[in-house]
Amino acid sequence: MRLGIFVGCFAVAAVAVHFGLFPSGASGSNFVWVILLALVLSAPLSYVLLRKQRDEMSAQIVSTVDRTKARLEANRTREDHVTQ
Known part of the structure; x- marks a missing residue:
């Protein structure tokens, strides 16, 4: 589900950068941006x-x-009863 939300946000961000709603990255770093x-x-x-x-x-x-x-507690109490 988290991946789906990320992919949706990636698509929205890519479209927003393409149309100039968000600034594009500097010197070819657009994909990373x-x-x-x-x-x-x-x-x-x-x-x-x-x-x-x-x-x-x-x-x-x-x-x-x-x-x-x-x-674990049951095992401990069983061990305690065996050793006594």
């Missing part, structure tokens, strides 16, 4: 538009870490 412009545009858009997906992924990671901690 458009990439940097697309990065600057896509970063805040990704942050806002992909908030729901980021929150869902965070919840999945938290639940996975909690399960792993529970398994």
Whole structure:
């Protein structure tokens, strides 16, 4: 999804530079300028538009870490009971 937002911003930036809405790069660096412009545009858009997906992924990671901690604690208590 992030790549799609970047590609869309790249297309918009390329068109805007072509028609003079944004200044073009100096001495043949136009392609690099458009990439940097697309990065600057896509970063805040990704942050806002992909908030729901980021929150869902965070919840999945938290639940996975909690399960792993529970398994480690269960293994520790089992080892403690065996050695006593």
